Amino acid sequence: MTSYTEIKQDLRAIQRREMLGGAKATIPLIIGAIPFGIIFGTLAGPSGLSAWGALAMSVIVFAGSAQFIALGLMAAGAAVPVIIATTFVVNLRHILYAANLVPKVAHLPHRWRVMMAFGLTDETFAAVSNRFMLQQNTEHAHWFYLGSWLAMYGNWILCTGLGIALGELFPDMTDWGLDFAMSVTFIGMVVPYLKTKPMWGAVIVSGAIAMATFGMPHKLGLIVAALCGIATGLSFHLLLKRSSAQETHHD
């Protein structure tokens, strides 16, 4: 006969196993985020963000790409509302992640879903989508998510702090051209997307408009360029779909 305490102990063991599993699945992605966090901390001071501001941003906002872009915009003298609007546009991709996860977690209590929303990064989504989509028994998978988030979050804050310390130890590090680290990271992120013609269209238009609107005040050109790129990609996609539908119709 199993007592109530035994069942509770079993449950704890399952939860611990899920959490560890989540943290482990996130390790390869954390390794990729380490240089990112350190460079963010290092570039904060020279971009005009205080050490405490940088740390608070990592703790409160917790959005790697958006934080990086915010630094770049600050350094270029952009206004606060433009930085916030850009953050919004950059983070829109997270809606796609949430749309994938929600059907699996809709039954969970509200506080769990708040945790999941706060911890929804590219890395954690990549680590947990496998667990949620491809495996059975997702009853305790939210603990897996929690483990992944805590690993990612802890590492991000730690690396930010490390970067801030490095930046203060070597103040002339900014002359080394670390701003290029951001460009090269983004190049590595964009290239895997370039598999379809609409995607090429989106990227070419976005880049060209970004050059044409470079002189716009408050760095608004970035948002204009991104929206033009997205509109191009979407129109191109819909046109291709329509013409292929017509071809099938004629056959």
Added chain:
Amino acid sequence: MTEVLLIAGMFMATFSVRYVLFAVAGKVRFPPWLTTGLSFVPPAVLTAIIVPAVLLPRGELWLRFDNPWLLAGVFAALVAFWRRDLLTTIVLGMFCFMLLRFGFGL
């Protein structure tokens, strides 16, 4: 004060996007065109940042062969097409950039 505003605003812009679907928990469905549109967001935004950063690294157009940002950027893109691995792209791209700047003094 500006930093408090900035961080509070960025938090809201980030959390609201991440939270909205979790809050309504599956009661809304996206039309397909919106899902497709959203898939263009990351590459469009990132490209709008990269292109000026490598073509105008010092605020003015620098479209010549002695621009290390441009050369290393093109090199990094080639590496990314070749290996499609983020870490390799970052390491080789940074190496190329450092070599051009401090090895060749560009």
